[in-house]
Amino acid sequence: MAFDTDVLISGAGATGLTLAIDLARRGISFRLIEQNAQPFSGSRGKGIQPRTMEIFEDLGIVDRIAAAGGPYPPLCQYRPDGTHKTSLLTEADVCSTAAEPYPAPLMLPQFATEAVMRERLAELGHHLHFGARLTGFEQDAHGITARIKQEGGEQVVRARFLVGTDGGRSFVRHTLAIDFLGEALGVRAIVADVRLEGVDRSVWHRFQFASPEMQVMICPLAGTDLFQIQAPVAQDGEVDLSPIGLTSLIKDRTGRGDITVRSVSWSSVYTMSARLADRYRVGRVFLAGDAAHVHPPTGGQGLNTSVQDAYNLSWKLAAVLAGAPEALLDSYEAERRPIALNMLRLSTRLLGEVKQGVMRRDREARQLDLGYRGSSLNIPGSVGGKVQPGDRAPDASCRGQAGQRTRLFTVFQGPHWTLLGYEASDGPSAIAGVRIVTIGAKHELVDEENDIAEAYGVEPGQWVLVRPDGYIAGILPSAGLEQQLSRYLAVCAAVSVN
Numbered sequence: 001m002a003f004d005t006d007v008l009i010s011g012a013g014a015t016g017l018t019l020a021i022d023l024a025r026r027g028i029s030f031r032l033i034e035q036n037a038q039p040f041s042g043s044r045g046k047g048i049q050p051r052t053m054e055i056f057e058d059l060g061i062v063d064r065i066a067a068a069g070g071p072y073p074p075l076c077q078y079r080p081d082g083t084h085k086t087s088l089l090t091e092a093d094v095c096s097t098a099a100e101p102y103p104a105p106l107m108l109p110q111f112a113t114e115a116v117m118r119e120r121l122a123e124l125g126h127h128l129h130f131g132a133r134l135t136g137f138e139q140d141a142h143g144i145t146a147r148i149k150q151e152g153g154e155q156v157v158r159a160r161f162l163v164g165t166d167g168g169r170s171f172v173r174h175t176l177a178i179d180f181l182g183e184a185l186g187v188r189a190i191v192a193d194v195r196l197e198g199v200d201r202s203v204w205h206r207f208q209f210a211s212p213e214m215q216v217m218i219c220p221l222a223g224t225d226l227f228q229i230q231a232p233v234a235q236d237g238e239v240d241l242s243p244i245g246l247t248s249l250i251k252d253r254t255g256r257g258d259i260t261v262r263s264v265s266w267s268s269v270y271t272m273s274a275r276l277a278d279r280y281r282v283g284r285v286f287l288a289g290d291a292a293h294v295h296p297p298t299g300g301q302g303l304n305t306s307v308q309d310a311y312n313l314s315w316k317l318a319a320v321l322a323g324a325p326e327a328l329l330d331s332y333e334a335e336r337r338p339i340a341l342n343m344l345r346l347s348t349r350l351l352g353e354v355k356q357g358v359m360r361r362d363r364e365a366r367q368l369d370l371g372y373r374g375s376s377l378n379i380p381g382s383v384g385g386k387v388q389p390g391d392r393a394p395d396a397s398c399r400g401q402a403g404q405r406t407r408l409f410t411v412f413q414g415p416h417w418t419l420l421g422y423e424a425s426d427g428p429s430a431i432a433g434v435r436i437v438t439i440g441a442k443h444e445l446v447d448e449e450n451d452i453a454e455a456y457g458v459e460p461g462q463w464v465l466v467r468p469d470g471y472i473a474g475i476l477p478s479a480g481l482e483q484q485l486s487r488y489l490a491v492c493a494a495v496s497v498n
Helices: 014-025 050-059 062-068 110-123 171-176 243-254 302-321 326-355 408-412 451-456 481-492
Strands: 005-010 030-034 075-078 084-087 133-139 144-150 153-164 180-197 204-207 216-220 227-233 260-277 285-287 397-400 405-407 417-422 434-439 462-466 472-477
Touching: 005 014, 005 302, 014 030, 014 050, 014 110, 014 302, 050 062, 050 302, 050 408, 062 110, 133 153, 133 171, 153 171, 153 302, 171 285, 180 243, 180 326, 216 243, 227 243, 243 260, 260 326, 302 326, 326 481, 397 451, 405 408, 408 417, 417 451, 462 481, 472 481
Parallel strands: 005 030, 005 153, 075 204, 153 285, 417 434
Antiparallel strands: 075 084, 133 144, 144 153, 180 227, 180 260, 204 216, 216 227, 397 405, 417 462, 462 472
């Protein structure tokens, strides 16, 4: 049976859009469908962590994302006696370094993030299909036969792979009968994007922080004229999310009658859970994002983990479609599921701290230290250094031989692998899909400030192979380099070294 597309993506939130953008720049055919008739309009995932900013740089949207959003404001916590204290959510001394160019999280409402991503997808010559709902699918040894309902009737689509990026109530996950293990956390809450009067936009206002059940938080949403209201509510019963109802809730909890909600642009009532899919893959069908994991919103982890799921999966799908062994796809669940498990533990712990009145976002929340040291994709026998196979490849400032200032992230940007040779005299000849860059006084890049040596801890004659998703596959000596690369890349990149 002929195929209509290589990859069918069900769900066009940030996860599905990341997958689509990366597949588009790799020349992989896909179809991105969204059952809703129009884009998501809420602020829900408003925090973009530093590691996700690095991914957005690779995808070509980081400057647009930064221009649309802004830094997190200080937190102002009001006590019952009328006094208050103001503090920072992150450490005051957090600043960019050569190895970590994005030091702190950025605030941008989810609807604005997704708008930038749709714009990028359009630049790459693609668009998504709104009002198209996946109603069923079957798979065989070669592909997926999916049924899609949209205006005008039902369509049958044949694809090589299906990825469910369709949220916490995932139709794809339910159809596969994958267990969604975890628990409800006993918290029901509201979130609403509103226009209001009575508080300024210079701080994130938090009232009743010593009384978890009566808390209400009012956060100015960067890049907009909106505020986000968050508050726990009773476990059952109706919640009035009208301007009058929200104004009344704020007055009851703050004792202030000068805060008035004028309009509500989006709102939701939800029950917090921490759940993780038992499997991320069944044959040719994958789960990513909230379809694979749901969690409390504390710590701003969800959208970021979801984007990184898609970023991990996309290059592997492309490699298999180019001829790499399908066993490569097993590494997606093996690498990403433990990350999600730790993320659920972190966000649940932070929820407990919020209940105790503490709101801090330390380095763990920024996701820069996440990696895959136990991955089967790491090259055995790699030499030691400051970084190890499976670690995030650090950025570093350097200079091109023509005199221009540049960075390693500029070298990494794109769908290719990167092979860095540090003061190496003999390197392999050109390899399809691999950018080979040598570093040294008479080489392509000059480590003028010693930033590369400092970040990587490599010795002269050593080579660092960096995956398309910015993680280190291996650190290798010059001796036997071509043979090791040939064996490895034949499996992971569907290319051989001649």
